[in-house]
Amino acid sequence: MPRMPMIERLYRTPVVQAVAKKAGLPEPPRLVRGRIYPTLPIALATPGGGRLAADTLTLLGLSPTEALRDVPDARTQGEDGRAKPPAYPTKLGALVLDVTGLRTIDELELVRQVLRPAVRALGNGGRVIVVARTETTLDDLEAISVQHSFDGIMRTIGKELRAGATANLLWTLPETTPADLASTFSFLLQGRSAYVDGQAWTIGHADTPVLSDQPYAGRIVVVTGSARGIGAAISRTFARDGATVVGVDMPASGEGLAAVMNEIKGSALQLDISTPEAGARIAAHVTSRYGDDARVFAIVHCAGILRDKLVANMDEKLWAAVLKVNLASQFAMDDALLDGRPGGIADGGRILTISSTSGWAGSRGQTNYAAAKSALIGRVRALAPRLAPRGITVNAVAPGFIVTDMTASIPFLEREMFSRMNSAQQGGKPVDVAETLAYLADPASQAVTGQVVRVCGQAILGA
Amino acid sequence: MSAPRAVIVGGNRVPFVKMGTAYAKASAQDLLTAALDGLVARYGLAGQRLGEVAGGAVLKHTRDFNLTREAVLGSALDPSTPACDLAQACATSLEAVIYLSNKIATGQIQSGIACGVDSTSDAPIVVTEQLRQTLLALNAARTLPAKLAALASIRPAHLAPQAPAVTEPRTGLSMGEHQALTTKAWGITREAQDELTVASHQALARAWSEGFFDELVTPYLGVTIDKILRPDTSMEKLAALKPVFGGPEGTMTAGNSTALTDGAAAVLVVSEEWADIHHLPKLARFVDAEVAAVDYVDGEEGLLMAPAYAVPRLLARNGLTFDDFDFIEIHEAFAATVLSHLAAWESEEFCTTKLGLTHALGAVDRAKLNVNGSSLAAGHPFAATGARMTASLAAMLKAKGPGSKGLISICAAGGQGVAAILEAV
Numbered sequence: 005m006p007r008m009p010m011i012e013r014l015y016r017t018p019v020v021q022a023v024a025k026k027a028g029l030p031e032p033p034r035l036v037r038g039r040i041y042p043t044l045p046i047a048l049a050t051p052g053g054g055r056l057a058a059d060t061l062t063l064l065g066l067s068p069t070e071a072l073r074d075v076p077d078a079r080t081q082g083e084d085g086r087a088k089p090p091a092y093p094t095k096l097g098a099l100v101l102d103v104t105g106l107r108t109i110d111e112l113e114l115v116r117q118v119l120r121p122a123v124r125a126l127g128n129g130g131r132v133i134v135v136a137r138t139e140t141t142l143d144d145l146e147a148i149s150v151q152h153s154f155d156g157i158m159r160t161i162g163k164e165l166r167a168g169a170t171a172n173l174l175w176t177l178p179e180t181t182p183a184d185l186a187s188t189f190s191f192l193l194q195g196r197s198a199y200v201d202g203q204a205w206t207i208g209h210a211d212t213p214v215l216s217d218q219p220y221a222g223r224i225v226v227v228t229g230s231a232r233g234i235g236a237a238i239s240r241t242f243a244r245d246g247a248t249v250v251g252v253d254m255p256a257s258g259e260g261l262a263a264v265m266n267e268i269k270g271s272a273l274q275l276d277i278s279t280p281e282a283g284a285r286i287a288a289h290v291t292s293r294y295g296d297d298a299r300v301f302a303i304v305h306c307a308g309i310l311r312d313k314l315v316a317n318m319d320e321k322l323w324a325a326v327l328k329v330n331l332a333s334q335f336a337m338d339d340a341l342l343d344g345r346p347g348g349i350a351d352g353g354r355i356l357t358i359s360s361t362s363g364w365a366g367s368r369g370q371t372n373y374a375a376a377k378s379a380l381i382g383r384v385r386a387l388a389p390r391l392a393p394r395g396i397t398v399n400a401v402a403p404g405f406i407v408t409d410m411t412a413s414i415p416f417l418e419r420e421m422f423s424r425m426n427s428a429q430q431g432g433k434p435v436d437v438a439e440t441l442a443y444l445a446d447p448a449s450q451a452v453t454g455q456v457v458r459v460c461g462q463a464i465l466g467a
Numbered sequence: 468m469s470a471p472r473a474v475i476v477g478g479n480r481v482p483f484v485k486m487g488t489a490y491a492k493a494s495a496q497d498l499l500t501a502a503l504d505g506l507v508a509r510y511g512l513a514g515q516r517l518g519e520v521a522g523g524a525v526l527k528h529t530r531d532f533n534l535t536r537e538a539v540l541g542s543a544l545d546p547s548t549p550a551c552d553l554a555q556a557c558a559t560s561l562e563a564v565i566y567l568s569n570k571i572a573t574g575q576i577q578s579g580i581a582c583g584v585d586s587t588s589d590a591p592i593v594v595t596e597q598l599r600q601t602l603l604a605l606n607a608a609r610t611l612p613a614k615l616a617a618l619a620s621i622r623p624a625h626l627a628p629q630a631p632a633v634t635e636p637r638t639g640l641s642m643g644e645h646q647a648l649t650t651k652a653w654g655i656t657r658e659a660q661d662e663l664t665v666a667s668h669q670a671l672a673r674a675w676s677e678g679f680f681d682e683l684v685t686p687y688l689g690v691t692i693d694k695i696l697r698p699d700t701s702m703e704k705l706a707a708l709k710p711v712f713g714g715p716e717g718t719m720t721a722g723n724s725t726a727l728t729d730g731a732a733a734v735l736v737v738s739e740e741w742a743d744i745h746h747l748p749k750l751a752r753f754v755d756a757e758v759a760a761v762d763y764v765d766g767e768e769g770l771l772m773a774p775a776y777a778v779p780r781l782l783a784r785n786g787l788t789f790d791d792f793d794f795i796e797i798h799e800a801f802a803a804t805v806l807s808h809l810a811a812w813e814s815e816e817f818c819t820t821k822l823g824l825t826h827a828l829g830a831v832d833r834a835k836l837n838v839n840g841s842s843l844a845a846g847h848p849f850a851a852t853g854a855r856m857t858a859s860l861a862a863m864l865k866a867k868g869p870g871s872k873g874l875i876s877i878c879a880a881g882g883q884g885v886a887a888i889l890e891a892v
Contacts, residue, residue, distance in 0.1 A: 263504070265511070275681065292748040293747070
């Protein structure tokens with residue numbers, strides 16, 4: 005740990021903390037992480053009669069209670085004489101809202117009726133999950149508009165929720181089954197999604213296997229950039245879930261790489277991923293360590309570099325270095341690993357990459373970095389349908405402000421400001437990015453492909 | 468059923484550095500543990516129990532009597548992996564390769580790591596013999612007057628610490644002084660020594676730039692490359708150095724002699740079957756080895772000339788000549804040591820009178836000699852050198868292709884020399 009600067013030490017004192025709280029800068033809520041379901045009740049509402057969410061909860065062995073509805077008959081008289089919405093007997097762990105059957109503007113009232121009491125009752129780390137219908141599968145203009153309204157509703161709820169509670173939206177198809185949705189529900193309900201807030205992504209349909217707590221047992225996962233920070237957390241998370249991890253990092257980062265790989269019983273490959281033979285070297289490592297028949301189940305492209313300069317000062321070297329390492333190298337590695345060679349990516353495998361809020365929203369001084377990170381989003385969306393026939397899914401995460409050794413070098417006030425500019429009112433941890441990737445790569449997430457999920461605590465930036 | 472054969476899976480070492488620099492505060496045990504952990508990570512061996520880890524150090528604290536076992540306990544290996552310390556001076560870790568290969572061949576073990584470390588920075592400081600005697604007497608004294616008498620016998624001169632010396636106990640000469648005698652006897656010129664030195668630095672620099680060490684070295688304490696390496700050294704720069712051995716007329720300088728070095732290296736040696744079961748690469752088979760010793764005390768032979776005897780005996784037993792080898796790795800204790808060995812093998816007189824051959828053994832093709840550099844450029848942490856050379860040679864043989872052969876030769880203190888043959892699987 006670097007020594008805390010004076011201003012930061014002062015800020016941590018009880019007196020200043022008390023002042024900060026009054027000034028609207030309270031200590032951020034403590035997020036609950038890990039493979040933990042809410043201990044409080046889960047309420048389910050199905051205005052419009054959709055069965056998808058209900059059946060998914062049943063599949064997960066969860067028994068929801070019926071959501072209360074804020075209708076005039078259910079209201080009570082408060083001491084101040086005003087009508088009060090119905091109140092849940094205890095705090096809620098989650099509200100699951102299946103709106104797939106809603107088609108008319110008038111029916112949106114049913115959604116308000118459910119949200120009002122539930123949002124009041126959500127406890128620490130509570131969850132709102134909205135299951136909606138992808139508009140491209142609808143014809144009726146009103147129905148399309150109504151379904152699209154949930155994007156705005158969900159994002160607003162996310163901003164109104166406090167105490168580490170999150171709201172997210174899942175777009176589904178008519179073919180989407182509870183099995184398709186189970187891994188996503190499990191992820192969103194559990195602590196694994198603590199820093200995923202205000203996001204919407206699509207769950208399609210596929211031949212989806214059963215969900216497991218050790219989804220990667222017997223599977224090889226390659227993580228580039230795994231010597232430290234987010235890459236190390238990704239490696240540890242996949243290993244926790246059963247994976248045999250092949251960690252890849254620059255030869256100069258070998259010491260940290262060896263330590264992480266020994267900790268998780270993986271194997272280390274010291275390799276500059278921007279060399280043309282990187283993909284072949286990874287495949288050769290896989291067969292030489294794990295047998296000629298061994299194949300990669302998932303590759304997580306985490307390695308990346310920064311060469312920040314305002315575009316007015318950006319020369320061709322800074323430009324090219326970032327595009328080569330952060331973008332072109334992934335094309336080259338994937339091409340090699342997808343050509344059917346021993347040690348390459350197996351059919352039914354996974355390709356994952358790390359975009360960035362900088363790629364999503366732009367970031368001053370980072371044209372090269374934003375170009376690469378934004379390009380990755382385009383690549384994920386275009387590559388997914390091309391690899392669908394082989395059962396290979398392609399997804400990305402876009403981290404927001406994640407606290408690492410690198411961010412520790414940002415001056416305190418700036419860092420404190422950045423880290424609070426989101427609904428969670430704090431920076432995320434590397435494990436939050438790792439958990440999201442591990443969910444996206446899960447064999448049970450077969451129906452999730454071509455998606456970019458932000459891990460940003462619903463950052464204001466580019467929301 | 469034929470006897471199991473030992474194969475080299477791969478190796479790992481820390482970058483080597485000059486004594487008293489980046490690793491000044493690391494102990495020999497720290498260095499050896501780092502070398503082991505890098506190897507474990509490269510081959511995914513964390514938590515596994517191996518047959519045996521064998522290794523050692525030349526400069527060793529008494530507290531490090533179980534150095535290798537302690538390093539294993541501090542590593543990511545299963546703590547139930549046994550270990551033993553062994554010593555063969557500068558050939559320690561090559562001797563460990565032979566020891567493990569023989570155990571594998573007899574079926575006693577299936578897998579092992581041969582390793583070595585030396586930290587001139589962590590060298591034990593020894594007190595004078597007089598002070599040692601006094602302290603022992605003090606310990607034995609039972610009465611206060613006896614204790615005081617013991618203490619009173621201490622003289623200021625007794626308190627000077629004895630720096631660790633690389634001298635031969637029987638001659639009192641340092642290794643360099645011994646080599647200077649041999650260098651003169653064989654008429655090895657300054658120019659030839661400097662040429663070999665430049666070649667070593669250039670070859671090692673090229674190997675680093677080609678990524679040859681990506682799978683052989685793991686950084687340690689922020690050091691990512693061998694620090695003794697001087698890619699830009701030249702005949703002119705080396706010519707400017709003053710002789711350090713052999714008097715004012717001497718030809719041996721700090722440039723063409725190895726520097727005192729801190730470092731550690733390890734090499735994974737397993738049976739072919741074990742490699743197959745654990746899906747590990749088989750770079751090269753361990754074929755055979757020979758240890759020779761010479762009588763240097765009476766001046767009959769040079770201190771570092773034993774490899775000149777070990778290699779011909781090894782070749783004869785295996786029916787091989789230098790031409791049968793693709794790579795020949797001769798430890799560069801001093802540039803002159805390598806050149807003295809080469810000269811001896813080219814000498815009809817030496818080969819007939821000393822080796823009992825009918826003619827000269829022949830010349831070593833310089834294009835096959837130390838092609839990725841050796842100790843002059845990499846440095847020489849004494850006990851680690853054998854493991855460094857074994858791992859590098861095995862990787863070179865693998866790249867060359869099945870059936871290619873390599874020879875390793877290392878001179879050691881006490882007038883000893885160890886040679887071994889590897890063959891690509």
